[in-house]
Amino acid sequence: MSLLWLFPAGFIALAALLLPLLIHLARRSEQRIIDFAALRWLSAKPRPRRRIRFDEWPLLLLRLLLLGLLAMLLARPALTGVADTQARVAVLPSLDVAAAQAAVAATDAQWLWLAPGFPRIDKNSAPTPSQPIASLLRELDASLPADAPLTVVVPTVLDGLDAQRVQLSRSMRWQVIEQAPATNAATVPPAPRLQIRHDAVGAQGLRYLNALASAWNTAKPDTAGDDTAFTDTQALHVWLSAKPLPASVRAERRSGNTLLVDARTPVPADAQRTPLWRDAAGTLVLEQISSAQGQWLRWAAPLQASTLPVLLEADFPAQLRAIVQPPSMPRRALAAGMQPQAGAAAYPQAATELSHWLLLAIALLFLLERWLASAPRRRGQP
Structure with a gap:
């Protein structure tokens, strides 16, 4: 696992660290001169300040840290090689979820619909299949981490197949559930006039x-x-x-x-x-x-x-x-003989961005900075 920056130019924003320093120099605590009667006729000789002093060190450091995190957010930090071994179970929308869960004993797995976008399974809202199963399997294989186990639950007969068996980059479990296929009438077009x-x-x-x-x-x-x-x-x-x-x-x-x-x-x-x-x-x-x-x-x-x-x-x-009038390519076959094969090249895995964690840290630091900036002792209250 390693850290990378998707937009390194965002570190240019670190130049904004000068702003809190200048503000604290300009608004450091003022020294008020109080006249005493016994010292009224003495000539005051103030000693010049020879070094730069910053007041409110905790508030200054907090503001510097806040700006540094904002610059990191613009640079988009991300982690590569994050291990993700959670099992995934993809179910064809035409299947009954209860039957699929009874056939696959994976209580800690993440259950997905084998449909565009691969939404989480909701028993009350199965998506409508609108894409061939072969392309969906390839897309799912490309989107999952390399170490994530995959189980695909399909009915007895599959539609929307390619001319050859699907080849994926991983070995997978191909679970076939007995289900009567939909009766589709033969779609042989009539001969042309x-x-x-x-x-x-x-x-x-x-x-x-x-x-x-x-x-x-x-x-x-x-x-x-x-x-x-x-x-x-x-x-x-x-x-x-x-x-x-x-x-x-x-x-x-x-x-x-x-x-x-x-x-x-x-x-x-x-x-x-x-x-x-x-x-x-x-x-x-x-x-x-x-x-x-x-x-x-x-x-x-x-x-x-x-x-x-x-x-x-x-x-x-x-x-x-x-x-x-060329005959159309057959796109229906028994699922038992169409299990995807392993051996395809592995897909490059996307980096895991840390933006949401940075946003949370920035929000907490901002609240802390506002609390320190408006504390009673800064307003001169006891």
Whole structure:
């Protein structure tokens, strides 16, 4: 454990120590001359004072000490390496506190909610979970002292997980309490609708896209010529034309909507081309075009079975849907298999500031100084 100063420039305030010295020199006790009749005609010859004298030494020292503590308060003293071995028990807000306390025998531990800010547990006010449990565990690990034991109480099934197990800087106890998981309906989004704009050559590929809509179990595609604007912002837009993309279509690309364009559609000169899909023979099927005009997907060949044999394969609808509508990452798992691992780098521990103790000492010294400064003997009272 060592002492450090978070703001050493605060010691400049020590220059204020001169003020009590000057005040006590200016207001030292006055010597009054009393005339005696027998000595009236003698010439007074006062002896000059050759040294500086301070009156009220206890009050002067108290004021100097008070100013010194104020300077220390400005310099913000703090202690590093303070040992804190109090156990912490973090409970997920969805759990019953009584069940958690029955499962974890830690009467002297500090009980916290595994929620933003990690508030103390109050049986009557459980916070609402608003942050993934993985990030909360990392944040809690970073905020606790390195020597503090940690126990985390979780239900049988966890939501809000990352793609990998959490890694912390400490070993911890992972207590699982049996609790029926909340029944959440499957949130698989429906397949996107198709809205197609084409020219005469592009119309030859409509039969493949109609079959694709049937395989996706969606409505028949909305088809029109390439002089008709796209109107359905929720649909998958397909541009089967040799014309450049209209300005309105390019504007939609910047907002993130998915667009499939024909192999004959001109590619911007600054475009970056990224292969996305190759068939079993290694032939390019679909590529991603990224440029200042936006981002879209482009067929590598015209929509004909002769140029794109993958159109006739049975898994073509599933593979295309996986590209235009990627499945969401699973975020639910059994808690028994998701216990955090130790081995992460330890976080630097924050210093413990002593400001509150200094404020208390300053307040007490100030009251003592006021009492001494206003004592009866200073007012000339008996």
